[in-house]
Amino acid sequence: MATLLIADDEKNIRSGLQLAFEGEGYDVLTAADGSEAWEKVQRNIIDLVITDLRMPGMDGNELIRRIVSSYPTMPVIVLTGHGTIETAVETMREGAVDFFTKPVDIDKLSLVVRKTISASQLAEQNRKLAEEVEKLRRQQGYGRIIGKSGKVAQLMQIVSQVASTKASVLITGESGTGKELVAEAIQQLSPRKDGPYVKVHCASLSPTLLEDELFGHEKGAFTGAVSQKKGRFELADGGTLFLDEIGEIDQATQVKLLRVLQEKQFERVGGEKTLTVDVRVICATNRDLYKEMQEGRFREDLYYRLNVVHIEVPPLRERKEDIDLLCASFLSTFNSEDGRKVEGFTPQARKALFAYSWPGNVRELRNTIEAAVVLCKGRMIDIDDLPPQIRETGGGSTVTFTLPVTxxxxxxxxxxxxxxxxxxxxxxxxxxxxxxxxxxxxxxxxxxxxxx
Ligand SMILES: Nc1ncnc2c1ncn2[C@@H]1O[C@H](COP(=O)(O)OP(=O)(O)OP(=O)(O)O)[C@@H](O)[C@H]1O
Ligand SMILES: [Mg+2]
The missing domain is CATH 1.10.10 (Arc Repressor Mutant, subunit A)
Structure with a gap:
C-alpha cells in the first residue's frame, strides 16, 4: 500500500487526516513542520506528500521546492488555511499537483490522492520500461532487435551461433516479424561485419532485371548496356549478401544462383570471363518455401543449399511479452523524431495493445505507435488514439467456465x-x-x- 506524509503544524489536522487515510488503508507519516517533513522525505519511501504552507521554521513552499528538485516524481498536494488564488497559482507553479483549503472535504482530497498516486505509479512504470529499452539498446550485437520473451531470446541464441559460421541461412516468418533485422544482426555479429553488406529485394525486379542486378553485365551485352556493370555478388565479395523475398525468383535465376552457391563462380551477363567470389548468403521469405519446393516451383537442390540453417521468426501474437517493450521503444523513437513528449500509455491503451492479435506483426505495431504519437493530445497515449480494430479488442472481457459444462x-x-x-x-x-x-x-x- 502507498505511504503518505502529512505535514501540518496543527495537531488536530495531522491526527484527523492520519485517521482518515489510515482508515482507507494508507500508511501515514506525519510532521509538525517543514524541517521534520524534509527529514522524513529523505529517510522514507513516500508516495505522496500533503503539506500546509505556513509552518514554523521551514515553510511549505520551501519544502515543495526541495522535493521538486531532489525527488521530481514525488507528488505534493497543498492544504492551507490561507487560500487565495495567488497562493494557489504560486504553489502550483512551484510544482504542487493540487491545492485545497481548510476546512477540507476529505472525500475530495482522498479522491485526488488516489488518482495522483495511480498516475505517478503509471509514470514510474513507463519510466522503468524506457530504462529497460535503453539498456537493451546499449547491449552490443543484436542491432535493433527489441524483445525479452523466451522466443526472442531463443532467436538471438541461434543468431549468435550461426553468425560466426559461413553457413547459408534461410529466415522465414510472417510479414513484419523482423526478418530483415535478423539478417542484419547475423551480419553485425559475424566476422564479416566490416565487409560489404549488400541487399537485394528479389520481388521487386523482373527476371531479367534480377539477373542483371545479381550478376552484372558486360558492355554491349544487350541494348542499353552502354558500360560494364558489376552485379551484387561482386559487390558483396568478402562480405554478406541478403536476398530478400527469395521465394519470388524465377527458375532460370534459381539455376544461376545454385551455381554461385556451389562453385562460388559466375559470369556477368554477356560475359565470358568466369568470376570467383567469397560471399555469405542470407535469404528471407514470408512464403512457405518448403511447400513451394514440393509443388515444383522452387528447385529442391537450391532449397537445401540455402536452407543450411533455418531461422523461423515467430509472429508477435506468440510472444506478447515483447509488446510492452516494443511500444516503449517505438514511443521513444517517434517522440524524438516528431519532437513530442508523450510519456507512456494509459492502462486501457496498454490492455488493448496487448489483447490485439497483430496480423501485421511488429511492423503494424510500429505504425500504430507512430500514428498514436501524432494523434495523442495528452501526456499519455489513450485508447482513443488507437485505430478502431485495436480499440475493439481492448474492452473485451474474459469469459471463464467452471467445468464440467455442457x-x-x-x-x-x-x-x-x-x-x-x-x-x-x-x-x-x-x-x-x-x-x-x-x-x-x-x-x-x-x-x-x-x-x-
Ligand atoms: N524485434 C524487433 N525490435 C524492433 N523493431 C522491430 C522488431 N521486429 C521488427 N521490427 C521493425 O518492424 C518493421 C518490420 O520489420 P522487417 O522489415 O524486418 O520485417 P520482415 O519480416 O522483413 O517483413 P516482410 O516479410 O514484410 O518483409 C521494421 O520497421 C523493423 O524495424
Ligand atoms: Mg522484409
Whole structure:
C-alpha cells in the first residue's frame, strides 16, 4: 500500500487526516513542520506528500521546492488555511499537483490522492520500461532487435551461433516479424561485419532485371548496356549478401544462383570471363518455401543449399511479452523524431495493445505507435488514439467456465456475454459471434422457451 506524509503544524489536522487515510488503508507519516517533513522525505519511501504552507521554521513552499528538485516524481498536494488564488497559482507553479483549503472535504482530497498516486505509479512504470529499452539498446550485437520473451531470446541464441559460421541461412516468418533485422544482426555479429553488406529485394525486379542486378553485365551485352556493370555478388565479395523475398525468383535465376552457391563462380551477363567470389548468403521469405519446393516451383537442390540453417521468426501474437517493450521503444523513437513528449500509455491503451492479435506483426505495431504519437493530445497515449480494430479488442472481457459444462450452457454464456459486450446491440453481437442475427434470436428464443 502507498505511504503518505502529512505535514501540518496543527495537531488536530495531522491526527484527523492520519485517521482518515489510515482508515482507507494508507500508511501515514506525519510532521509538525517543514524541517521534520524534509527529514522524513529523505529517510522514507513516500508516495505522496500533503503539506500546509505556513509552518514554523521551514515553510511549505520551501519544502515543495526541495522535493521538486531532489525527488521530481514525488507528488505534493497543498492544504492551507490561507487560500487565495495567488497562493494557489504560486504553489502550483512551484510544482504542487493540487491545492485545497481548510476546512477540507476529505472525500475530495482522498479522491485526488488516489488518482495522483495511480498516475505517478503509471509514470514510474513507463519510466522503468524506457530504462529497460535503453539498456537493451546499449547491449552490443543484436542491432535493433527489441524483445525479452523466451522466443526472442531463443532467436538471438541461434543468431549468435550461426553468425560466426559461413553457413547459408534461410529466415522465414510472417510479414513484419523482423526478418530483415535478423539478417542484419547475423551480419553485425559475424566476422564479416566490416565487409560489404549488400541487399537485394528479389520481388521487386523482373527476371531479367534480377539477373542483371545479381550478376552484372558486360558492355554491349544487350541494348542499353552502354558500360560494364558489376552485379551484387561482386559487390558483396568478402562480405554478406541478403536476398530478400527469395521465394519470388524465377527458375532460370534459381539455376544461376545454385551455381554461385556451389562453385562460388559466375559470369556477368554477356560475359565470358568466369568470376570467383567469397560471399555469405542470407535469404528471407514470408512464403512457405518448403511447400513451394514440393509443388515444383522452387528447385529442391537450391532449397537445401540455402536452407543450411533455418531461422523461423515467430509472429508477435506468440510472444506478447515483447509488446510492452516494443511500444516503449517505438514511443521513444517517434517522440524524438516528431519532437513530442508523450510519456507512456494509459492502462486501457496498454490492455488493448496487448489483447490485439497483430496480423501485421511488429511492423503494424510500429505504425500504430507512430500514428498514436501524432494523434495523442495528452501526456499519455489513450485508447482513443488507437485505430478502431485495436480499440475493439481492448474492452473485451474474459469469459471463464467452471467445468464440467455442457456445450449448450457454454454457448448461452458466450452469447449473453457477447450481447453485454456489444452493449445490448444484438446485431453487433451476432456479427462478433460470426453467426446470423436470425440464428442469435432463435437461440435466445429457445432458451426462453425452456425457462418458461
Ligand atoms: N524485434 C524487433 N525490435 C524492433 N523493431 C522491430 C522488431 N521486429 C521488427 N521490427 C521493425 O518492424 C518493421 C518490420 O520489420 P522487417 O522489415 O524486418 O520485417 P520482415 O519480416 O522483413 O517483413 P516482410 O516479410 O514484410 O518483409 C521494421 O520497421 C523493423 O524495424
Ligand atoms: Mg522484409
Amino acid at each position: 456445450m449448450e450452457d457454454a454457448e448461452m454464456r458466450l452469447i449473453l456475454e457477447t450481447i453485454s459486450y456489444a452493449k445490448g446491440n444484438k446485431t453487433k453481437a451476432a456479427d462478433l459471434l460470426g453467426i446470423g442475427r436470425k440464428t442469435l434470436h432463435r437461440k435466445l428464443a429457445e432458451r426462453n422457451a425452456e425457462e418458461q
